[in-house]
Amino acid sequence: CFVFISISYITISIFSEESSRRVSNNRGNDLIRKRNRKMNQKIAIIIGTDFMCWVPFITICSLHSLQVIDATPWYSLFSMVILPINSVIKPILVRQLHLRDAPK
Numbered sequence: 424c425f426v427f428i429s430i431s432y433i434t435i436s437i438f439s440e441e442s443s444r445r446v447s448n449n450r451g452n453d454l455i456r457k458r459n460r461k462m463n464q465k466i467a468i469i470i471g472t473d474f475m476c477w478v479p480f481i482t483i484c485s486l487h488s489l490q491v492i493d494a495t496p497w498y499s500l501f502s503m504v505i506l507p508i509n510s511v512i513k514p515i516l517v518r519q520l521h522l523r524d525a526p527k
Contacts, residue, residue, distance in 0.1 A: 428473060432466045439463075465520045472516060476509035 439459055480501045487494035 429470050432470055436463050436466050465517070468516065468520065469513065472509060472512055476505055476512075480505060 439462060444456075483492075483494045483497050483501065486492045487497075
């Protein structure tokens, strides 16, 4: 799930960069590049929060599957605390990033 989301965000970023490069080269507009840079920073922050929430869970599950550790007690912690935090953080984070860059 994390890999798919990350690939999707990175693809959006790449297509946006290429599009803004074409437009800004044709018009010489640095404002478009600046906006694109801000959008890429937002995408990086969103991917970072996903990474911090999902990778520990994936690591614990992998180690449990390989019988390196008994992660049974960890499943409830991750499913009831860590992963929902990601679901709560993302809309708040996106809203705050949007408000930060909104014209004043």
